[in-house]
Each structure stands twice: as structure tokens, then as C-alpha cells.
Amino acid sequence: MTRRRTYQLVVLFFAALLAMGAADAAGRFSSIGHKLVCTCGCTQILVECNHVGCPDSPKLIAELRGKIASGDGDTSIFNWFAAKYGPTVLATPMRGGFDNVAWIVPVSLFLLATLGTVYIVHRWNRRSQPAIAGVPSSTAQAPSDDLRDRIRRDTEY
Amino acid sequence: MGILAGVVLLLILFAYTFWPDENPFVQRAKTRVDYLDERRDVIYENLRDLNFEYRAGKYPEEDYVTQRTSLEDEAAHVLAEIDTLRPLKR
């Protein structure tokens, strides 16, 4: 009884592991496939390129399946594809080195610009404090009530 | 034929360009008063906006008063200058 139970558990465990592995493989296929582009010139994501008669995508997809089945890591799969078809097969630059510049420059520029904007706002804000606290510097003296009434009449909403 | 049509077009366009019967290109230079008039219009517009936004509940009372005073002072300054520059026409 106990042995049978143990046996069942082991089978269940491996079955679950296998199912997980399968789900994992499908997930990996989709996630890696979305990071590659078809090389036929249609510039579509590899797993989304399925126009009939595409000379390249079925072959690439088969190769990708083979690579995943053979248990290669993501990086080594990308490297393999990049070596075989050139770096344009990768949907985004991801080989490290100069490729990183593609990501770093916009992000750092955005951060710099944000800091710059915050600095400018801060500086303006500081400068304008005295101006709104009191009477604007442009007016030497307060306007007459007459003039103020005229302005109010003209600017009623 | 094509060239003939082209030459006709050329003659018409040249006649139009170099035969201006009247010369509408007269514009007196913008005066200080013109400039001040524009400034006044802008400040008035800002004041109207301020009044509207206050009524729509965007400003608390004290902010509104400060803003309005500051804009009115600015407008008064401009109006005063306009009044001194512009010859009164009654």
C-alpha cells in the first residue's frame, strides 16, 4: 500500500515536472521568439511572421524549437542565431558592449533632462518668490481706485 | 505648343508681378502704444481667465486676491502709460 502510494507520488511528481517543463518550453519559445525577427525582409517578429511562402521563418522557427529542446540557455540561443544570421536577427540590440548604448543613452538623457527641468523650475521658483509676495516691481505705486475699477469692469467674466 | 503655352504663362505672371497698380505695402511701424495695447489685451485675458478659474473653484480666496492684485497692478501700469502716450480724442 505504502509502496504503491509512493510509486503514485513519484509518477505524479515527474508528470507534474514534465508538464511544467512543457509549459516552460512553450513559454520560452514564445518569449525568445518575440525577441527575434524574421530575416526575409518583412521585419516582423519571428513568431508573428507567418505569411505563406515566407522563405525564412519556418526554418528559423524550427531551429528555435530545436535549440529550446536541446536545453540551451537563452543567451546561448541568441548568440547562436546572431552568429548564424548576423545581429539583425535580434529584435533589439542585446549583445552587450556597444549594444548597451542603445538603451543607456535615452534613459540617461531623460534622467538628465528631468533633473535639468527640476533645477530650472526650482531656480525660477526661488527667483519669483519676492515678486509675488509683494507688489510687482514694475509698478512704482498702487494704482488709483478709479483705474482699478476700470480694469475690473473690463475683465469681468 | 507646350513652349507657347509656357511663354503665355510667363508673360501673364511677369505682368502680374511687375505691374502693381497700387502699392498696398504700407504699414506704419509698430508704436509703443500698439505694443502696450497688445500687452493690455494679454493681461486682460489673463485677468478674465483668473476670474473664471476662481469662480470655477480653482483658487482659494487668498491666492485669488494676490494674483488679481498683481495682475491688476500690471494692467494699471500699462494703462497709465497708454493714457500718457495716446492723445485723448474726445
Added chain:
Amino acid sequence: MNQQLTSAPVLSHPMPQFGSFALLLALMLSVYTLLAGSIALWQMAYGRRGRISPEKLAETARRAGIASFIAVASAAFALVWASFTNDYSVAYILHHTNRDLNPAYKFSALWSGQEGSLLLWAFLLSVYGFVLRLKHKVDVRLSAYASTILSSVQVFFLLILVFAAPPFALWQGAPQPDGFGLNPLLQYPEMVIHPPMLYFGYVGFAVPFAFALGALMMRYPGEKWIAITRRWTMIAWLFLTCGICLGMHWAYAVLGWGGYWGWDPVENASFLPWLTGTAFLHSVMMQEKRGMMKSWNVWLIFITFLLTILGTDLTRSGLVSSVHAFAQSSIGSWFTTFMVIVFAVCLFTYFLQRDHLKSENKLESVVSREASFLFNNLVLLAACFTILWGTLFPVLSEYVQGSKVTMGAPYFNRVAVPVGLFLLFLTGVGPLLAWRSTSLRSIRRNMILPCIAVVFTAVVLIAFGVRPWKDDEAAGGIYALLAFSIGAGVITAISSEFLRGAGVVRTQTRKNLLSSGILLVRRNTRRYGGYLVHFGIVVLFAGLAGSAFKQEKELEMGFGDSIELSGYKLVCQSFTQDSNKNYDTDYALLDVYKGTKKITQLAPEKRFYNASQTSSTMVAIHSTLARDLYVVFEGRNPETNRPIIRVIINPLVSWIWIGVGIVVLGTFIALAPSIRPALTGSLTPKSEERELQPVAGGAA
């Protein structure tokens, strides 16, 4: 092929002859406008007088500008005429039309190739120039500056048309009985209006650019020039928006990959000036109302104009590869040179006159409409730079590491989607903030409702099954959830703004809420038109977010076979072939059922065009507000000869086009003049001031 072409007209071809002559004439007139205008303005600025008074000279320059419009229009007419009369002695007509082409497409042949589209560009520029010169009385001197600057742009395009890409070049090979046909991808109704719309937008930004540069050159006193150019900018922006969205719709309906935006370099090129143009439309309000950000605005419009030229340069020079098939040519170097010259002139003028651009006011509070515009500008420009960077990085990479890389949709989506969401957030927050400063108390009060709407929408969506953390494509799901929730908040914010405004008018006029609302809009068309544009953007974003829930299936279908997806059942009734003079077609007839009820029949096609020997797909789309059923005839399986059908469910796509419609409506409202609230007081009447001294600078 170049050896076979010549730009020298031969006597037996009257229309191309006339066209070439008209272009030459237009070039002469534009050069005259540029030279005479420059001399006259220089004389006026420095008080010099020649034999002819500068005023008279300027007037002839203006008229020559108007005349050049007639000349360019004549050339465009000649090309269209040649297209309609099947004049295959013209190489351009031979390459882009054929006898059996639908007349609408014969007309659109004007912009189907490089030379023609450059002619269209020159023509549209001359249209803008024509209107500007006719309406010059709004400010004669400023218009003269703008007209002269515009004519320099016109000279550039006409130089290309006369020397580098002559549209009337004659075919020197053996006479051809029929043309080679129009690219089938362009044989689609939207292609008749998409390119002119886009070009109207591109070219349109030349006008505010000319005004801004002119105002800076002449040290225009005050900010009135912005009011003068506002409508021009908005019209250019509107055309560009429509052009981009028509392009999206065309890509969606014709290319057959089920999407509408692929981050192709040409798409990016059209999007870049849109981003900076949008930034300009917002930040220029700060200058108009508060005299702030003058240098920034000047540079924004300079950059917008330069980006319109860069876009053309990118696509014509073959610098970046694109699915938009434009022949690679030497035109690119013309554009690069022109861009460098324009940039140099802008930089020089700016440094010469920069003291004229001092701000009159400073930001008074971090929490104000001004600050929100500042951040909106920051984000729009960051987006613009990132997209430009992504578009050009392959070139840079090739230069630095010797190999091109792909900057595919995943790159742009990763960067652009968060930025887009932040912009969406700002479209709601901006209107809630008051000018100058907003107290925290009023912010809290105004923000409560939108925040509730955000949380409520998120909860409802999660309750109804939008659970990004469970999905495979989690990122898309999360962004969609955010887009819907923020969108709901923005709509609440805009509506509450509108209702509060209407409330003010109602207490004032004692009319009902609807009439008060209408009166409110009429009193400030710009603000409420703008709010409507924001609303349209929210709707558009909702449509974009729908793509996160896309589903698709592909199947080879024989008679009676069916395919089921998302509650739809498609049954193949037949598949057959047909042909007409222009193309052969291969299509399937599919009955579409929802439940047991037949709702429609779809006929996706694949066409083969005889003249050009190329094929294209015609997607069949069944659109509803909730989703599009998008069916593509992929082709036939060579072994079984049965059609392969791809079915895609694209949720909420209709809302993208509805959103665009709302944006257009909002822009029209913003373009309409506002009425003033009835004044109780009276403004001082204007009188004669001839004796007053002219003013040199604004802040004098």
C-alpha cells in the same frame, strides 16, 4: 536607367514641355521672391533706399511669390494631365501608372513616386505661401519676412525638381504601349488622401517656422506673432495627425499583419515632428500668456521644421532601411545639405538676437499649468529623442561596430509605452491646474474624483477578468490596465472641469446646463477644443490598449470547414478566382456566425496586378465597437490548393479611429474664434498715433 532619361523636353511632347517650363518659371519667380524680398527687408531694416523704394520691391517680391504658386500649380496640373492622358513619353508616368488604372489612382500617381511627391511637396508649399501672401495685411512686415523665408524653402524644392529629380523627364527607350503600373500597396482609397494629408502637415510646419524665424530676425515687438501663427500651426498639426492616422489605418487594412503601427523608420519620421509640434502647441501658450519660454519655443519650431526635412532625408537617402519603398537616390545629400544650411541660419539668427528672447515672467509655482506644460514638453521631447535614437541607432552601430542591428517594435514599445502612459496622465492633470499657481488644497479637491475613477476602473476591470499577473503576456496586460484606469481618471477630470465651467456660466446667465456648456465652449474655443482633443486622445489610447487582448488563429480551409475564435465561427462557403483588366484575384467567401446567427459574409482576397507583376492582400474586416474580426487570405497551400485563412480578433480598434475623429473635431473647435463675454466696461477707443515713436523691442 538614368541613361535612358533626359530632362530636355522634345518638341513633340507639349504637356511635359509645358510642365518643365512651368517648373523653371516657378524657380525663377521663387528666386526673385527670395532676393528681392531679402534686399527690400534689409533696406527697410537699415533705412537704406535704392532706385526703387523698398516697399515697391517688397510688393513685387510678394507678387512673384503668388505668381510662383500659379507656376507650380501649372506644373502639377501638367503631370496629372499626362497621367490621365496616358502620356508614356514621360518616364514618371510610365513607371507609376498603366492604362487600366482606376482614375482616382491615376490622380494619386502624382505622389506615388519620388519626383511626383517632391512636386506635390513644392505645390503644397506654394499653396501655403499663396494664402500667407494673400493674407499679408494681418501684419505686412512680418508676412514679408515669412514670405521671404518660405520662398527660400521653395527654391530648395524647385532646385531639386529642376536639376535632381525632374518629374517631366522623357522616356528614352522604345515607346511603350502601356505603363508599368502603380505599386499595388498604393491602390487603396486611403492612399489617395493619406500622402497629401501627411505632406500638408509636414509642409505646414514650414509656415510657423518662417514666422518664428522672421519674428526673431526682425526682433518683432511683443508676442502677437504667436497669435498670427497659431492657426497655421494648428492646421499643420491637424493635417499631420490625420495623415499619420490614415497611414495607420492603411497599414491596418492593407498590409495584413493585423497591426497598425510597426515602428518603421518612415512611420517614426512622421511621428517625430508630431511630437515636437505638439510640444510647441502647448509651450507656446506660456509665451503668449506669460511671456515665458521664448528661446525654447523658437527652438521647438526650428526643430519641428528640421525634423520634417530629416524625415524626408531619412526615407529618400536610403540611410535607414524601411518597408516604404522609395528609390534610393542622390536626393538624400540635397536634403542633408539643406538641413545643415537651415540649422546654421537658425543658430546664427538665434545668437544674433537672443537678447530679444528674455522671459518677462518666471514660473511662480511648481504646481501650475505652466509647470505641467514644462513636464509635458520634457516627456514629448524625450519620446522624440528616443524614437529618433532608435531609428538612427542601426546606422550608428554599423559605423561603430561594423554591423547593423535591428531596432524592432519591442525596443520602441518598451520605451514608448510608459512614456505614452505618462503623457496620458498629464492630459488629465494639466487641465486641473490653474495658471501661475495652484494651491494644494484645491488640487486635493479637484483630484479626488479622478483618483476615485482610476481606482474604481481598475477594480472593475480586475473583477471582469483583466488579470495581467495571470496572463502570459503580462507586460501588455499591465499597461492596458493602467491605460484604461488612467484614461477613466482623465475623462473624469476633463468632464468635471467642463461641468464646473458650465456651472459658472449657468449662474451668470441663468440658462440651462446644455446652453451654458455651449456658451462656455464658444467663449473659449481654444481651451475647450483642447480639452476635447485630450478626450479624443484618451479614447485613442483605449483603442491602442485593446491590442493587449489580441487573439489569432490560422487554418487551411476547404469547403464547409470552419474556424472558431472568441465567439465567432467562420465557415468557408467557397474559394475561387476572378480577374479584371487591372488584376487577377483569388478569394474565399466565409460566412461569419455569432452563436447560431449568421452576421455577415467576408471575402478576404489576394490580388495579382498584371502591370506591375506583384501581389497584395485585401483584408476583410468586420468592425464593431467592441472588436474587429480581421480575416486575411494568406495564400493557397501548394499541395492541397486550399486557402490558408488567418483570423485575428483585434479588440477596441474602432475606438482608435473614433478617437481620431474626436481629436479632429476638437481641433476644429479650437480653430474657431472665441466670443467675448459681454463687457460692462469699455475699452479705450483707438486713435491716430502716427506721431508716436516706433518701438524696437518688446520689453522696451
